[in-house]
């Protein structure tokens with residue numbers, strides 16, 4: 001099903017980094033019937049509230065950018081919440097969308113659904129072919145359940161429910177809390193704070209030797225619109241740039257951008273996670289979508305955003 005600009009589209013998680021980028025992009029491109037709710041207005045873990053919302057609003061399409069999201073430290077510390085909150089949020093949304101006749105649904109997952117030692121670059125076919133990375137298996141298992149739930153609905157009922165698996169994302173609105181954030185925003189914050197502190201030394205997690213891929217959040221928003229507006233041939237697609245780099249190289253790029261001149265110390269006793277994670281992005285490319293924002297440009301835009309929002313930086317705390 002192809003969504004039109006006048007169709008009612010519900011974006012779950014529109015206050016988050018990805019959801020807000022999707023909201024901005026769709027609004028900018030002329031979609032004029034966007035439906036949103038803050039967490040205070042609608043707690044997505046509450047089944048009754050979600051069912052009531054979906055049955056009274058009856059959106060044409062649903063985009064699921066709401067989830068409990070965090071880095072290695074947060075995943076390790078809160079395995080139960082990462083598993084259960086995500087299972088519940090996505091089941092409430094997917095099932096109530098299904099029961100209320102929603103024809104098109106985009107479910108956002110993450111590259112951590114693929115096995116720790118999946119052949120690189122990781123293709124969609126590597127799903128469930130090996131063991132997951134233990135540190136974020138809780139989150140990954142919930143996301144795999146979401147992918148399979150959408151796949152089952154498509155297989156059994158022919159609904160156009162598509163799962164997009166983005167690589168590591170970054171950009172405006174990211175979480176900059178050092179306890180719960182991902183690697184790229186954490187580095188921006190650490191280098192910025194150290195520079196302000198007379199170029200104090202910066203201590204970074206792990207050895208710096210794993211390789212990772214990063215995608216600017218506006219690119220994933222563009223991929224969501226792409227998937228929303230055409231009938232894709234499959235139910236699962238990777239979204240990435242297809243280019244990776246060493247974490248040490250990333251640190252150097254951010255250090256240069258920020259202008260930090262102090263020492264960099266690596267905490268090699270902290271876990272590195274998967275040694276290499278690179279998406280095979282050929283499947284979505286074959287449908288006609290490609291990333292556009294270069295890493296250096298994206299880091300610059302994110303750092304500019306960070307500096308102009310210093311008083312308003314998002315710091316996610318878990319309880």
Ligand SMILES: NC(=O)c1ccc[n+]([C@@H]2O[C@H](COP(=O)([O-])OP(=O)(O)OC[C@H]3O[C@@H](n4cnc5c(N)ncnc54)[C@H](OP(=O)(O)O)[C@@H]3O)[C@@H](O)[C@H]2O)c1
Nearest residue numbers: 013015016017018039043044065066067069108110168169
């Ligand atoms: N960030 C990445 O690097 C990355 C990479 C790959 C895939 N993804 C995927 O992209 C999606 C969005 O990630 P993100 O980075 O945008 O995360 P985020 O910034 O933490 O946003 C998540 C959103 O979900 C909302 N939410 C969480 N629990 C909720 C609840 N119980 N009720 C209502 N709203 C709730 C949050 O609300 P509050 O604003 O109230 O907290 C927030 O708006 C996730 O599915 C994630 O797996 C992200």
